Amino acid sequence: MNNRTKDFIWKLKMLRKEPVLVLLIIIILSALTIFVIFPLVMILRYSITTDDGGYSLRTIIDVVKNSSYRFTFMNSLKLGGIAAVIATVIGYIFAFTITRTEVPCKGFLKTMATLPIISPPFVLSLSIIFLFGRKGLITNNLLGITDFNVYGMHSLILVQSLSFFPVAYLTLTGILEAIDSSVEDAALNLGASRWTIFWTVTFPLSLPGIFSALLLVFIQSLQDFSNPAVIGGGFPTLGVEAYRVITGMYDLRAGAILSVMLLLPSLAAFLLQKYWISGKGFVTVTGKPSQNRTKIDQKHIVIPLFAICLLLCSVIILFYGTVIVGAFVKVWGINYSVTLDHFRYVFSIGFKPLKNAIILALAATPIAGLTGMAIAYLTVRKKFIAKSYMSLASLLTFALPGTVVGISYILAFNDRPFLLTGTAFILICVFVFRNLPVGIEGATSALMQIDPSIEEASINMGANSFQTFFYITLPLIKGAFFSGLVYSFVKSMTAVSAIIFLVSAKWNVVTTRIFSLFEVSQYSDAAAYIVIMIIVIMAAIYILSFLVNRMDSSQKVAKR
Amino acid sequence: MRAKIISTLVITLATICLLSGCVKKTEHTADGKVKQSKELTMYCALPETEIPSYLEAFKEETGITVNFVRLSAGEILSKIQVEKNNPQASIWYGGNCDSFIAATNSDLLEAYRSPELVNIPETYQDPIGSWSPVYVGALAFAVDKDWFSSKGLEYPHSWQDLLKPEFKGQISMAHPGSSGTAYTILATMVQMLGEEEAMTYMAELNTNIRQYTKSGSAPPKNVGLGEAAIGLAFSHDCLKPAVQGYPVEVSFADDGTGYEIGAIAIIKNGPEDEVENAKKFIDWALSKKGQDIYSTNKSFRLPVNSNAVVPQGAINISDLPVIEYDFLWAGENRKRLIEKFTEVIAAKENLK
Numbered sequence: 001m002n003n004r005t006k007d008f009i010w011k012l013k014m015l016r017k018e019p020v021l022v023l024l025i026i027i028i029l030s031a032l033t034i035f036v037i038f039p040l041v042m043i044l045r046y047s048i049t050t051d052d053g054g055y056s057l058r059t060i061i062d063v064v065k066n067s068s069y070r071f072t073f074m075n076s077l078k079l080g081g082i083a084a085v086i087a088t089v090i091g092y093i094f095a096f097t098i099t100r101t102e103v104p105c106k107g108f109l110k111t112m113a114t115l116p117i118i119s120p121p122f123v124l125s126l127s128i129i130f131l132f133g134r135k136g137l138i139t140n141n142l143l144g145i146t147d148f149n150v151y152g153m154h155s156l157i158l159v160q161s162l163s164f165f166p167v168a169y170l171t172l173t174g175i176l177e178a179i180d181s182s183v184e185d186a187a188l189n190l191g192a193s194r195w196t197i198f199w200t201v202t203f204p205l206s207l208p209g210i211f212s213a214l215l216l217v218f219i220q221s222l223q224d225f226s227n228p229a230v231i232g233g234g235f236p237t238l239g240v241e242a243y244r245v246i247t248g249m250y251d252l253r254a255g256a257i258l259s260v261m262l263l264l265p266s267l268a269a270f271l272l273q274k275y276w277i278s279g280k281g282f283v284t285v286t287g288k289p290s291q292n293r294t295k296i297d298q299k300h301i302v303i304p305l306f307a308i309c310l311l312l313c314s315v316i317i318l319f320y321g322t323v324i325v326g327a328f329v330k331v332w333g334i335n336y337s338v339t340l341d342h343f344r345y346v347f348s349i350g351f352k353p354l355k356n357a358i359i360l361a362l363a364a365t366p367i368a369g370l371t372g373m374a375i376a377y378l379t380v381r382k383k384f385i386a387k388s389y390m391s392l393a394s395l396l397t398f399a400l401p402g403t404v405v406g407i408s409y410i411l412a413f414n415d416r417p418f419l420l421t422g423t424a425f426i427l428i429c430v431f432v433f434r435n436l437p438v439g440i441e442g443a444t445s446a447l448m449q450i451d452p453s454i455e456e457a458s459i460n461m462g463a464n465s466f467q468t469f470f471y472i473t474l475p476l477i478k479g480a481f482f483s484g485l486v487y488s489f490v491k492s493m494t495a496v497s498a499i500i501f502l503v504s505a506k507w508n509v510v511t512t513r514i515f516s517l518f519e520v521s522q523y524s525d526a527a528a529y530i531v532i533m534i535i536v537i538m539a540a541i542y543i544l545s546f547l548v549n550r551m552d553s554s555q556k557v558a559k560r
Numbered sequence: 561m562r563a564k565i566i567s568t569l570v571i572t573l574a575t576i577c578l579l580s581g582c583v584k585k586t587e588h589t590a591d592g593k594v595k596q597s598k599e600l601t602m603y604c605a606l607p608e609t610e611i612p613s614y615l616e617a618f619k620e621e622t623g624i625t626v627n628f629v630r631l632s633a634g635e636i637l638s639k640i641q642v643e644k645n646n647p648q649a650s651i652w653y654g655g656n657c658d659s660f661i662a663a664t665n666s667d668l669l670e671a672y673r674s675p676e677l678v679n680i681p682e683t684y685q686d687p688i689g690s691w692s693p694v695y696v697g698a699l700a701f702a703v704d705k706d707w708f709s710s711k712g713l714e715y716p717h718s719w720q721d722l723l724k725p726e727f728k729g730q731i732s733m734a735h736p737g738s739s740g741t742a743y744t745i746l747a748t749m750v751q752m753l754g755e756e757e758a759m760t761y762m763a764e765l766n767t768n769i770r771q772y773t774k775s776g777s778a779p780p781k782n783v784g785l786g787e788a789a790i791g792l793a794f795s796h797d798c799l800k801p802a803v804q805g806y807p808v809e810v811s812f813a814d815d816g817t818g819y820e821i822g823a824i825a826i827i828k829n830g831p832e833d834e835v836e837n838a839k840k841f842i843d844w845a846l847s848k849k850g851q852d853i854y855s856t857n858k859s860f861r862l863p864v865n866s867n868a869v870v871p872q873g874a875i876n877i878s879d880l881p882v883i884e885y886d887f888l889w890a891g892e893n894r895k896r897l898i899e900k901f902t903e904v905i906a907a908k909e910n911l912k
């Protein structure tokens with residue numbers, strides 16, 4: 001018997017000891033197969049089917065050969081790379097300042113760092129036009145420039161960095177909180193400067209989180225549709241091009257191939273990240289008692305960091321403030337007299353789409369959050385068959401452009417045995433599988449900090465894997481759990497492109513309503529909806545944060 | 561303990577959701593026909609803010625509740641294409657007839673000839689009746705009132721006017737490859753000037769173009785926002801920013817203008833218990849009652865029924881110098897013309 005078979009049999013034996021765990025693995029694997037792999041296979045099959053029912057690779061060859069698609073592809077990669085780096089740097093500055101230093105108004109900073117994931121992105125683009133356009137408040141009224149060009153790559157980089165950095169922030173906070181303070185404090189006690197500690201301890205230990213953040217932002221930028229569609233101008237990106245080919249050239253097959261091409265760089269980035277991190281040790285949390293972290297309070301460190309954060313906050317406030325102002329004025333951009341008409345309009349239309357969105361998001365959030373944690377826990381801690389399949393599959397729906405996700409879901413679930421179109425369930429599925437990776441990445445990075453012996457101790461004391469997961473692991477990675485929940489809730493509330501093909505007459509949601517107001521120049525009415533949505537989402541984030549923190553303290557009580 | 565409860569809950573919830581997904585029933589009447597429900601499912605490409613005005617009036621008339629999903633015409637086409645084996649809606653209302661022609665070619669529509677067609681000019685009608693014309697929209701220029709008065713310039717009144725050097729970088733139109741509106745512009749120019757000359761015209765126009773937008777209704781919006789001085793679109797889209805209070809006015813090309821035919825059709829193999837309701841809706845939408853709503857709901861669409869009232873503020877198509885727009889030819893040559901246009905513009909852009 002060779003080593004591989006031995007290993008395989010050993011894995012099987014381990015699993016037999018814990019039937020519930022096996023069941024969980026089977027459930028997750030089959031869910032991923034049905035809701036991620038199956039639709040992807042269906043759309044690939046569709047794109048190589050010819051009109052008379054045969055198969056042909058013509059479409060693929062045509063797409064690959066087309067030089068303008070190749071140009072667009074390179075554009076998307078360039079944009080994704082730049083946005084990923086900028087967003088991760090901003091996210092790290094916020095996360096570090098909030099977790100490591102003594103600065104005032106942390107609650108405010110936290111709010112500002114999560115705010116930008118809320119809004120449907122084309123609203124940010126609209127703010128840019130109102131602020132920096134030809135009739136823009138800043139460019140025209142303030143600076144007197146009449147011909148400023150807001151369209152193109154520069155605006156796209158700004159808008160994407162601004163709307164995606166919260167993901168980097170959420171991922172990095174999770175990991176920075178998880179790093180045991182004792183390693184940094186030990187270095188401090190040994191006389192290292194804060195600067196040395198950062199570069200030799202904190203930064204290297206947070207590398208898994210940095211790579212996760214880069215990966216998540218890169219993928220999001222690649223598949224982004226709304227921002228490039230509104231503000232891209234002459235800068236074509238693959239996500240927009242795929243949509244154009246599908247709905248403008250009526251060529252669904254070529255559009256699908258283009259979108260699947262987007263998976264290649266995303267997968268490459270994913271594999272690179274896994275390869276880089278594998279085999280390196282990041283464990284700091286060992287179960288030995290450690291004190292509360294001594295926060296950095298030296299003025300020469302705190303003041304510059306705080307200043308940078310405030311500067312970024314003011315940019316965010318400027319952009320979102322513009323939207324809020326827009327909701328309260330007569331005609332956004334033209335007539336700035338204050339009015340409540342737009343809110344009256346929104347109230348007169350009714351709240352069913354908003355209620356629908358909240359119901360769907362509430363249903364999807366706990367499932368996405370817990371499944372994400374479970375997948376991270378299983379893939380980092382357990383040995384089982386098809387493990388890499390699980391971590392790869394969980395990423396795919398996130399990496400595809402939303403439009404294509406929607407179309408592939410129709411192809412897969414509009415017929416028996418999985419007749420689901422038109423139901424709320426299919427929307428919940430999209431939300432769950434499309435929003436998993438943020439939680440997974442955060443939890444994976446955090447779990448790498450934690451010595452498995454803590455969990456082993458729990459198991460040795462007689463607890464099963466489930467109890468260990470809920471009472472030991474989950475509280476230790478609650479930062480990542482929280483960010484997974486927040487991301488999933490917000491994205492479920494604000495999704496546009498993924499669900500445009502899946503909403504039904506019964507289950508229509510608020511974002512499609514906002515989008516259609518935008519279509520007929522009712523910008524201020526759209527802004528009023530956004531303001532209401534921001535309030536709902538902020539409330540939800542506070543409730544989630546309360547619940548997750550409670551989880552922690554109730555555990556502490558239980559331990560006593 | 562709690563861990564177990566939570567996990568059991570999650571699993572049961574998921575199972576219930578899965579099982580509740582698939583319930584479908586059809587009832588039959590005594591004579592064996594499928595009993596019609598009191599509902600109708602619609603894919604609608606008109607702006608969501610307009611839709612209720614039609615549906616409420618229809619319900620008052622017939623008692624049938626229409627449930628709708630709002631998508632752009634291109635999106636509806638893709639959706640019914642992938643839903644082909646089990647269509648979820650029975651009727652498609654609104655959008656350029658181009659996409660209806662493409663749907664006909666993929667065998668996605670059920671032919672239906674409404675008795676109301678007698679009141680509609682034959683030039684608008686599909687010869688094989690797989691879709692029906694329901695409104696028309698003439699191509700127009702949306703202009704920024706403020707920009708023109710500050711520069712002391714006159715509004716453009718012909719396609720040639722658009723080439724004037726003072727409009728450099730001031731014109732916004734959609735890309736023909738992503739918008740039916742822009743394709744109508746391209747097809748109009750080809751039908752007016754001939755293919756080669758039309759391409760030369762588009763290449764010259766390119767110098768004055770600020771941006772090719774994705775959506776056909778975006779150029780007038782850009783004019784409203786001050787991002788362009790002139791926007792090319794259908795007149796009903798040109799008038800919308802003005803209703804919201806943006807300084808936009810409309811002018812037309814005196815040397816001939818093209819127009820779109822907005823269509824309505826029955827989706828093939830849609831829910832059985834809605835087919836008759838779908839026919840009722842088409843009859844109603846083409847009737848004077850259905851067509852008169854265009855004049856009251858600020859949609860500014862031009863009715864096709866010759867007995868209907870023309871909306872105030874809109875210009876009747878018979879008062880415009882419209883060309884004889886051959887929409888069937890336009891639909892058939894779509895792919896080729898768009899590819900040629902894209903090549904011509906790409907070559908121009910590289911020289912810039």
